[in-house]
Amino acid sequence: MKIAISGKGGVGKTLLASLLSRTFAESGYSVLAIDADPDANLAATLGFPHPEKIIPISEMKDLIAERTGARPGRTEVYFKLNPKVDDLPEKYRVAHNGIKLMVMGRTKRGGSGCYCSENVLLKALINHLLLARNEVIIMDMEAGIEHLGRATASAVDKLIVVVEPSRRSIETAYTINKLAQDIGLQNIAVVGNKVRSQSDNEFLISSLPGFEFLGFIPYDQAIIEADLANLSLLDASPQVTNEAKNIYHKLVPVTQK
Amino acid sequence: MKIAISGKGGVGKTLLASLLSRTFAESGYSVLAIDADPDANLAATLGFPHPEKIIPISEMKDLIAERTGARPGRTEVYFKLNPKVDDLPEKYRVAHNGIKLMVMGRTKRGGSGCYCSENVLLKALINHLLLARNEVIIMDMEAGIEHLGRATASAVDKLIVVVEPSRRSIETAYTINKLAQDIGLQNIAVVGNKVRSQSDNEFLISSLPGFEFLGFIPYDQAIIEADLANLSLLDASPQVTNEAKNIYHKLVPVTQK
Numbered sequence: 001m002k003i004a005i006s007g008k009g010g011v012g013k014t015l016l017a018s019l020l021s022r023t024f025a026e027s028g029y030s031v032l033a034i035d036a037d038p039d040a041n042l043a044a045t046l047g048f049p050h051p052e053k054i055i056p057i058s059e060m061k062d063l064i065a066e067r068t069g070a071r072p073g074r075t076e077v078y079f080k081l082n083p084k085v086d087d088l089p090e091k092y093r094v095a096h097n098g099i100k101l102m103v104m105g106r107t108k109r110g111g112s113g114c115y116c117s118e119n120v121l122l123k124a125l126i127n128h129l130l131l132a133r134n135e136v137i138i139m140d141m142e143a144g145i146e147h148l149g150r151a152t153a154s155a156v157d158k159l160i161v162v163v164e165p166s167r168r169s170i171e172t173a174y175t176i177n178k179l180a181q182d183i184g185l186q187n188i189a190v191v192g193n194k195v196r197s198q199s200d201n202e203f204l205i206s207s208l209p210g211f212e213f214l215g216f217i218p219y220d221q222a223i224i225e226a227d228l229a230n231l232s233l234l235d236a237s238p239q240v241t242n243e244a245k246n247i248y249h250k251l252v253p254v255t256q257k
Numbered sequence: 258m259k260i261a262i263s264g265k266g267g268v269g270k271t272l273l274a275s276l277l278s279r280t281f282a283e284s285g286y287s288v289l290a291i292d293a294d295p296d297a298n299l300a301a302t303l304g305f306p307h308p309e310k311i312i313p314i315s316e317m318k319d320l321i322a323e324r325t326g327a328r329p330g331r332t333e334v335y336f337k338l339n340p341k342v343d344d345l346p347e348k349y350r351v352a353h354n355g356i357k358l359m360v361m362g363r364t365k366r367g368g369s370g371c372y373c374s375e376n377v378l379l380k381a382l383i384n385h386l387l388l389a390r391n392e393v394i395i396m397d398m399e400a401g402i403e404h405l406g407r408a409t410a411s412a413v414d415k416l417i418v419v420v421e422p423s424r425r426s427i428e429t430a431y432t433i434n435k436l437a438q439d440i441g442l443q444n445i446a447v448v449g450n451k452v453r454s455q456s457d458n459e460f461l462i463s464s465l466p467g468f469e470f471l472g473f474i475p476y477d478q479a480i481i482e483a484d485l486a487n488l489s490l491l492d493a494s495p496q497v498t499n500e501a502k503n504i505y506h507k508l509v510p511v512t513q514k
Contacts, residue, residue, distance in 0.1 A: 009266010039400045
């Protein structure tokens with residue numbers, strides 16, 4: 001089963017990815033979590049020790065040069081569009097509490113150089129992971145879902161768009177929906193987060209007519225306080241954890257592995 | 258005066274950019290606001306009519322082809338690294354309530370094609386705007402500040418990193434600080450947002466020792482409610498507006514134009 005999680009920055013993608021990863025692992029699945037959002041820190045939220053020591057794939061210059069034939073940062077070069085990546089998942093993942101993790105790192109933008117070779121490697125790797133592996137894969141992505149290719153779209157069982165009660169997060173959900181349609185990805189669902197009241201709930205439903213809602217995670221100040229106290233977010237709020245379990249149960253019967 | 262605003266997704270960069278743009282405009286400055294965050298909507302927050310009709314520079318394929326010599330999306334092409342952009346600011350900006358606006362749009366990632374030509378044009382344009390224009394420029398940027406070049410760094414009077422009381426936003430602030438050091442940008446300051454209490458305030462200060470704080474914007478539920486009711490955020494909370502004015506007064510005496 002392959003799940004991709006996207007949404008506007010700050011809505012809670014990483015928390016949901018972490019909670020789902022743990023719930024799948026506790027239910028006996030082999031889980032591979034993929035951190036594909038450079039502005040997130042899935043390793044820290046999952047409780048990996050020393051997350052700052054994990055080297056993202058995008059920073060492995062020798063690996064990128066070896067596989068694509070191009071040094072990152074050089075402009076006007078030719079590089080392999082389909083680099084070999086099938087041996088990388090075993091080499092470059094870390095594990096903790098039964099969850100395996102790969103960190104993709106920053107996808108660089110142009111300007112001081114052409115970083116297409118790095119981006120091509122990251123995309124090839126993500127597509128390989130989605131297509132080839134038997135595990136449950138839970139991917140924390142930024143709002144741009146360009147890493148997903150047309151060929152990969154059919155492998156994604158569910159693209160979960162996280163929204164919060166704010167107009168900007170709804171706009172981003174529509175943008176993601178359009179990008180998903182462009183690559184032929186149909187299985188989109190929404191999770192509401194930071195829901196404070198019934199009227200927040202109704203705002204989300206009425207703003208996204210026709211979208212499937214997998215759940216509504218309540219706002220809980222305990223999450224913020226746990227974060228500030230540097231405690232695990234995963235156990236900070238029983239009601240949040242519980243709603244993540246409900247979302248898991250909605251995901252599993254649909255596409256059982 | 259040139260101000261760039263960055264920070265983790267969701268911390269409130271766009272609101273601060275909008276409030277500062279309006280405060281500068283009301284004080285008689287000629288303001289150019291630049292939306293350089295594809296996950297934001299500065300036009301909507303500034304109250305521009307029909308923000309969805311503004312075509313971002315990155316989607317002007319003919320313009321990109323004309324200026325860089327490359328069609329967006331094609332791989333393995335040669336393109337001009339220094340496209341001519343000096344005539345673009347007058348052509349491709351919109352104005353409302355005394356504020357001029359340019360929308361940069363998405364900087365595409367590699368994979369389905371090489372978008373370096375688009376990115377090169379966006380970067381050239383931002384650097385041109387920063388170096389050449391006399392206006393107050395307020396730029397809403399994502400956490401990746403790669404658009405700023407080494408030559409441009411000295412033109413930025415202040416890089417404001419917005420943080421909220423959360424560990425992830427502090428981590429992003431350190432990442433931005435490192436990226437800024439890499440391009441020689443020294444004038445960094447921090448604004449705390451969504452501050453609920455004195456202990457939130459102390460958390461931010463103690464998490465960012467050695468950083469200059471320009472202000473602390475209080476959390477106000479009125480902002481969320483105005484957003485849900487589709488009302489202007491800029492007038493929703495007198496205490497938020499007031500703190501933005503305090504920040505303006507801290508910015509202006511430093512580098513008077």
